[in-house]
Amino acid sequence: MENILILIFILGYLAITLEHSLKIDKLIPALSMMVFMWAVISLGHFNIYKVDEVLKALVPAEFNEMLLHHFGKTTEILIFLIGAMTIVEIIDHFDGFSAIKGFVKTKSKRKLIWVFCSIGFFLSAVIDNLTATIILISILRKIVKSNELRIWYASLIVIAANAGGAWSPIGDVTTTMLWIANKVTAAKLIEHLLLPSIISLLVPIIIASFLPIFKGNLEDSIVDDNGSSKHSKLMFYLGLGGIVFVPIFKTITHLPPYLGMMLSLAVIAAVAEIISRYKIELTTLEEHPIHISPVHKSLSRIELPSVLFFLGILMAVAALESVGKLFMFSEWLSTTVPNMDIVVLILGVSSSVIDNVPLVAASIGMFQHELDDMLWHFIAFSAGTGGSMLIIGSAAGVVAMGMEKINFFWYFKNITWLAAAGFLAGAITFILMRIFIFI
Template sequence: MTALTLAIVVAFVLGYTCIATESLTKVNKAAVALLMFVVCWTLYMFDPLQYLNLMHPDYTGGIAGMAEKVTTIIQEHLGDTSTTLFFLMGAMTIVEIVDQNGGFNWVRGVMKTHSKRALLWRIAFMTFILSAILDNLTTSIVMIMILRKLVADKQDRLIYASLVIIAANSGGAFSPIGDVTTIMLWNKGLITAAGVIMEIIVPSLISMIIPAFILQYYLKGELKMPEENCNCNADLGDLTEIQRRAVFCIGVGGLMFVPVFKSITHLPPFVGILLVLGVLWTTTELFYSHLTHGHEECECGTMKRVSNLLSRIDMSTILFFLGILMAVACLSEVGVLSAMGEGLNVIFDGNHYLVTGIIGVLSSIVDNVPLVAGCMGMYPVAATGDMAVDGIFWQLLAYCAGVGGSMLIVGSAAGVVVMGLEKITFGWYMKKITWIAFVGYLAGIISYYFIRTFVF
């Protein structure tokens, strides 16, 4: 590792440390992430030619074409990052529209119970199932909105929100469309839909059930419902029950349609999200078209139009995502991630359970997308054995990269968005939840070993 590469790694580690200690430094994590992104790439530009020769051996532009090539590389990474950001913004806006227009009211009735532990299990299984159908990011947003309708106590809601992260990541790991990493492996032909569902669903379920079983002992007593402060009623132009359900069906049903839209059109998922947002936006505008200006808003905001609801989107979370993903992209461009993967393979002598297990732990520290991308480019597909299609390595990689992100709150898209919505600190999650998520993660790997050894 050269001195410049070491400086980039140190800048990333220092930035990550500041993010992890946000509760102590009182500096917003988004600001640190943006600085980390800029510093890493600025250091990269001190000697970009060494990295271009290392990671882009086909580059022949020499010193003259360096700046243009680096600009192209950054724009490519920014393009990949932007698809995630637009997907996130679209999904957050859709859920906000559904929530503010009362679309989740009837769901709250279905989930309603007086027992804290009963609610925990309902939340766990609903999140697990939805994240396999939608994706872990969108599901997390939906479930947090529902929790806000059901749980008044902030400390209790932190426990439920933590379980949402674990259940969303576990549910996304066994579905070919439930997580970005499984989508990558599926599109590349390294796993099949039937294979990953049949063989990973049990480990994924175990990785959710065990943490839920432990977390239930953190909850005691009866639930206290949040107070409704809105004085709106039907006479003031509030949406009818049919209109509310229509908003829910278009919003949530549209989110479920996004994977179908992608498979039909082969367009990126964020395009489908924007389609759903456009349809939902148009629908609510038509619903409100009969209202006078004085009736378009109420004190709690349930009757605001979409143009007003856009201001409620948490831009600090979006900017944090931008900074962290672009900083990780720099690590990828200097060869750190691929070298890390090769080193793991050598150290553990090709033991795929240990290699993928460590990759899963690393995915809670850095983004799992470049880690999986590095593994895909580093390990060749074999005709038979562990490295074959649906082999142990690729299926374990899908499980570990997905579920491993639950061990730190910044280890997954679900964790990052819940962190922003519920203001969970990195330190609180590490102290209370990390060991619980790790126990479930490890139990899932062990169960997979028995399934592959004695069942398949």
């Protein structure tokens, strides 16, 4: 009977990976998969388990208890993401990201690689790799007019954004999941992954710097757009500061990260309301002009389909965890594969083909290693940077593909080997650090 769950999961996952061919949003199979799997568990009266942290073994549990437990853990992640998305939209409402344009002052094609990739690396660590990619490609369009050259820059931005998101607890959904699940701490994640992530970026951009396409200077003049809001820089630095404050809040209070994100959102929203001079008017019988709050407008622009997709996929993986399948698979891996590094590297390569969110969610349910075990950090690195090897392997890649019409096979021919070289170099760096520094 439990094989029915695996079949539903495989079919749902297949529909998610083929969303472009099927022309249906991936949230539809994700939500359907979630509901069908939990319905089968309920109707089939399956045995429900939870992992005993002390015994490292499965123990019986109540169905409603585990359903509520997994929904609570999933909701923590979703509320955190909604808060972060809203803060980013508030910054964008005030054209805060125009402040980044001031860092782009060169016409050299080779130097421009380093400028964009450096900004992408650090920006994605704060506001997440997807948003950083959208912002930088939007700026890139105002600077580079050649379509052929622009898709090269956009592809390197994807590598930079994914590398930057891997070492930060708020830079990628997968690292956020590991952080909220108490598998890693912010300080140790940065300590263990910053250098491997830098290496995984340096290798591709150093190689790319010598490619013929990046020789010489830009023919088009750089566009200097001075039409930004007078509050743009204030909201840019306040927004980034608010997001960076969240790990500090968790460290000081030991409260869940989503509470810190809600506090940052409240402060930033208050400042946004004040500087926009938004006033709440009491309605009367007479009609008044409609004033749109910057906060309300920002909330209406967040990517709710992505939030619902995460809900579906995380709860579907939780269903497999609740019937003990992930724990059993973990034990099988431990006895079959002698080296866990190989397993994690395979996970990294797999994340370039299929979404890394369910892969990491499954890893959280499979492995019972201690907080800040090196395995969790290696999973964070592999899942985060491995997705760069294919254009469809990460959210950043998919959005770049849509914005710049990057062809799958063009990316595979020209960029995959660069991303793979960076991934392997970063992985080797991590393993060497683990051997000679941390152990």
